[in-house]
Amino acid sequence: MRTFYTTILILLSASLYAANDSVPIAERINAHDRNYRDFNTLEKPSLKVMQNQYSLTNVSAGMNHRNESTAVVPQLGKGAISGNFDVNTFLTNKKGATWGSASYSNGKITDVQFNETNDFAMLYPYTLGDSVGGDLRFQNYRFGGGLSTSIGKTWKLGIDAKYRADLAYRQIDPRPKNLVTDLNVAIGFSKMISEKYLLGIDICGEKYKQTNNMKFFSELGVPNVVHFTGLGTHYYRFQGSNYENYYKGYSTGGSIGLASKSDGWFGNLGYKYITFQKIISTLNELPMARATEHCANAELAYLYDRSTHWSIKAQTEFRHKTGIENIFDDATDNVYPMILSLAQFSSYDSNTELSALYGQNNEIHRWNVSMALGYLSHSENYKSPAQNLNLEHAVCKIGGQYTFRGQKIHINISTNAAFYASTRHNLNLSGNTIWQIPIIQTYQVLSSNFVQSNTAFRFSYCFNPKIALFIDAKYSYTNFFSNTNQHITSISAGVNL
Amino acid sequence: MKKQILFLMIAMAVIAFSSCNKEEVNFIFPTKCIRIIMPENVNVVSRTNEKVKFTNRSTGETKLVAYGDEIEMTKGIYDCDYTCEVEYLVDGTTCNSILSGSVGSVNIIDDSGFAITTYLVGVGKDFIIEEIFFTGTLRSSGTSYNGDNYIKLYNNTDKVLYADGVAILESEFTSTVRYDYTPDIQASTMTVQAIYVIPGSGTEHPVQPGESVIICDVGIDHREANPNSFDLSHADFEWYDESSSPQNLDIDGATVPNMDKWYCYTASYWILHNRGFKSYAIARIPVEKNAYLQSYSYTYNYTMHLAAGDFDMERTAYQIPNEWILDGVNCSVESERQWNILPPSVDAGWTHCGTIDHDQTRYFKSVRRKMLSLTSDGRKILQDTNNSTDDFNTECVPSLIEEQGSAIDANGTRATTRTYDGVIPMNN
Incomplete structure (x- = not known):
């Protein structure tokens, strides 16, 4: 907590110092609102300096709300409400840029079912769950920062570090207490390969740990607590009262990227390896399972950015996860000897999208429209008993953004709508158990067609050339044709420096 | 661009390799690779209807x-049960019976096979355990x-049996x-922490074929203390303890005779393990109490491996040789089971009320032995294959609750159906 406050103070001090930037705040806000420069490659530390030529700091507080008529993923709850406080800054200097962020959020996820573990998607399928569930309170802390600096005339060094600490708990039975710590570090070098282009290479590493500790205070008994193994199966032998477990893992990866100072080609090719192990503490540190995941992504875009701007972009991402269960002999003297490992679970995800954008801008107005076509697929397989799930969607998106820049006022409105057409889906489960309920429910929702729209509005008022106040509102609506609706709303207010 | 393509190819190769390396x-x-070991001194003529049950742990x-x-098997650790109908010769006469055997925690990861030692399931000659109500x-x-x-x-036999001298036993181990x-004597004895014996000279407590003996903790009408309980004031025997703890005194039911307490681990009073982690048995101990207590103690050692280190432990209990045991139930x-305490010759299986530790659904339930058939005079014949997994119905409404129509849950819902064995209704 002390580190968190210290980070905020450092960020605010740096921002106030940077507020002496001679560029008016309205222009800096305008530059940071350009959605057509959202390229993955500019998120890497080696090329992040190309993200923007102007400094900007956001200090904001807000509220977030999510509500679903039927839980899309019961393990993630039927809704959530939270408040948050964020500071993030991007400061340019002669040699490069520095950036930092800190945030705190406090809230509640409602009606979480069949899951008592944080970071569900990451740790799936080896999560902890029970048949009771309930609301889950949480507190999340994030802070991080980095810098990019020139080394000589043609090289740049970028370093980035992020840390998050999450706490989730419930104060009625079942009473999980989950603690997450996650440290990410990335370092990269980029080289000017021409007057316009930088070629960057980055490597990253992550260290992750989550502890789950459940308690029951009821005198009469407890519900069954199970350790899931994928597609509604669980480790039958270790169900019951093994309430304490932890996950430890790490990831490593690298990418190569290309970015232009202004317009031109942008590209990125990345790979990441993620692995974690699930250990049941109450069984004398029994390593129940481990998972490995390979993620590869590629992006290639061309941007033309003058009074007329347009871009075309192709991007793809592929993920393959393997879940390996360890099999143990009988425990003697409280020690379970491991006899073999079985790769029972696997999942594949792919997401490919082609998009195009066209717009115009002048001193006061900027607008653009965009269109994208894509294909999404997700599949899961469990070997014995043989089970599988497959979901595929073709996606068509349209969107637009309008920005008004006045003397004192800056307005940014963006909206998009997407139609997800289910092209293929199937689910084969073995047997009939209550643990399959969330799988079936998610399948029923996601195997249908659905439409999604997102709208964002941001109004900034510039008190003087250095400070602006803003309010920001976002709304997302998803209608699944299986008669399920999802509403996500967030609103925040703050100051730009 | 060539470098990018090379990088992508390396990434894909890593994925492909990691997918194969499992x-x-x-x-x-x-299943032919399972060696079935016949019981000694049994002249087997033929085996039919041979079956093997695999339970993936x-x-x-x-x-x-x-x-x-x-069969297609998932590699792993299994409990295996073998049964068959067997024809065997005794003094030139052909007899029919069931041959049964079990082996627990077998690693089945290839076709190297393993052995199952079998036992002849004979016709019972003495008492068997019909029901255990341990949940409360x-x-x-x-x-x-x-x-x-x-x-x-x-009394599952066709003759009068005498309950005099029958001991009820609770296992020391869970x-x-x-x-x-160490020393390891588990194959030939049962290590016990409680021994209570029905008093009598040998012929004081006759039990007719098809009749039962009810042995309870406290022989009173429990409805006075808990309207959801039932009347045990007419039970045949109770186990009573002279507690040395003033805060934990036992109740001596006035209408129910006490058993002879030979030994119990507790200084207060004994109750059955209400989460069902113990094994229970009945036995006829062929020696006098004092001689037994002098000669059959068992001091054993083991090492606890904990995160804090290894701890050498020593404890003392009593042992009951398998030959004395009339019947036993694991x-x-x-969710918590590690092993069968009783050897397969006594009980090759195990039974339960509830599936997890502290299971909140276990109360008001008992384990009851399955009925095989009814004789022409209405006497029930119960199943006894020395495998309580097969022989017992689990999580039944207890027979005394059925008889008295008392509560089956905390809300006071009354039992309305009577059954022979917790499953088969009496009106059929």
């Missing part, structure tokens, strides 16, 4: 197949109530914790 999950297992999945078949009841407030536990013995106990819960 052990196959399933394989074809020939990791997944809970069970497969029942004919012995000799080839609940008050209307939802709190648990002890004292109304009972064990029911049954089925949920296992250590390497109890446990699926």
Whole structure:
């Protein structure tokens, strides 16, 4: 907590110092609102300096709300409400840029079912769950920062570090207490390969740990607590009262990227390896399972950015996860000897999208429209008993953004709508158990067609050339044709420096 | 660009390699590779209807197949049960019976095979355990109530048996914790922590064929203390303890005779393990109490391996040789079970009320032995294959609750159906 406050103070001090930037705040806000420069490659530390030529700091507080008529993923709850406080800054200097962020959020996820573990998607399928569930309170802390600096005339060094600490708990039975710590570090070098282009290479590493500790205070008994193994199966032998477990893992990866100072080609090719192990503490540190995941992504875009701007972009991402269960002999003297490992679970995800954008801008107005076509697929397989799930969607998106820049006022409105057409889906489960309920429910929702729209509005008022106040509102609506609706709303207010 | 393509190819190669470098999950297992070891001194003529049941300890999945078949198996750790109908010769006469055997925690990862030692399931000549009610009841407030536990013995033979001298036994070990106990005498004896014996000279307590003996904790009408409980004031015997703890005194039911207490580990009073982690047995001990207590103590050692280090432990209990045991029942819960305390010759299986530790659904339930048939005079014949997994119905409404129509839950819902064995209704 002390580190968190210290980070905020450092960020605010740096921002106030940077507020002496001679560029008016309205222009800096305008530059940071350009959605057509959202390229993955500019998120890497080696090329992040190309993200923007102007400094900007956001200090904001807000509220977030999510509500679903039927839980899309019961393990993630039927809704959530939270408040948050964020500071993030991007400061340019002669040699490069520095950036930092800190945030705190406090809230509640409602009606979480069949899951008592944080970071569900990451740790799936080896999560902890029970048949009771309930609301889950949480507190999340994030802070991080980095810098990019020139080394000589043609090289740049970028370093980035992020840390998050999450706490989730419930104060009625079942009473999980989950603690997450996650440290990410990335370092990269980029080289000017021409007057316009930088070629960057980055490597990253992550260290992750989550502890789950459940308690029951009821005198009469407890519900069954199970350790899931994928597609509604669980480790039958270790169900019951093994309430304490932890996950430890790490990831490593690298990418190569290309970015232009202004317009031109942008590209990125990345790979990441993620692995974690699930250990049941109450069984004398029994390593129940481990998972490995390979993620590869590629992006290639061309941007033309003058009074007329347009871009075309192709991007793809592929993920393959393997879940390996360890099999143990009988425990003697409280020690379970491991006899073999079985790769029972696997999942594949792919997401490919082609998009195009066209717009115009002048001193006061900027607008653009965009269109994208894509294909999404997700599949899961469990070997014995043989089970599988497959979901595929073709996606068509349209969107637009309008920005008004006045003397004192800056307005940014963006909206998009997407139609997800289910092209293929199937689910084969073995047997009939209550643990399959969330799988079936998610399948029923996601195997249908659905439409999604997102709208964002941001109004900034510039008190003087250095400070602006803003309010920001976002709304997302998803209608699944299986008669399920999802509403996500967030609103925040703050100051730009 | 060439470098980018090369990088992508390397990434894909890593994915492909990692996908292949895993052990196959399933394989074809020939059940013929299981060696069936016949009981000694039994002249087997033929075996028919041979079956093997595999229970995967990791997944809970069970497969029942004919012995000799080839089946697709998931590699793992299994409990295996073998049964067949057997014809054997005794003094030139052909007899028919069931041959049964079990082996627990077998690693089935290839076709190298393993052995199952079998036992002849003979016709019972003495008492068997008909029912164990160890879970207790609940008050209307939802709190648990002890004292109304009972064990029911049954005369499954066609002759009069005498209950005099029959001992009820509770295992020292729990089925949920296992250590390497030395000296290891588990195959030939039962290590016990409680021994209570029905008093009598040998012919004082006759039990007719088809009749039961009810042995309870406290022989009183429990409905006065807990309206959701039932009347045990007419039980045949109770186990009573002279407690040395003033805060934990036992109740001596006035209308129910006490058993002879030979030994019990507790200084206060004994109740059955209400989560069902112990094994229970009945035995006829052929020696006098003092001689037994002098000669059959068992001091054992084991090492506890904990995160804090290794701890050498020493404890003392009593041992009952298998030959003295009339019947035994292993109890446990699926989620915590580590082993069968009794050897396969006494009980090759195990039974339960509830599936997890502290299971809140276990109250008001007992384990009851299955009925095989009814004789023409209405006497029930109970199943006794020395495998309580097969022989017992689990999580039944206790027979005394059925008889008295008392509560089956904390809300006071009354039992309305009577059954022979917890499953088969009496009106059929």
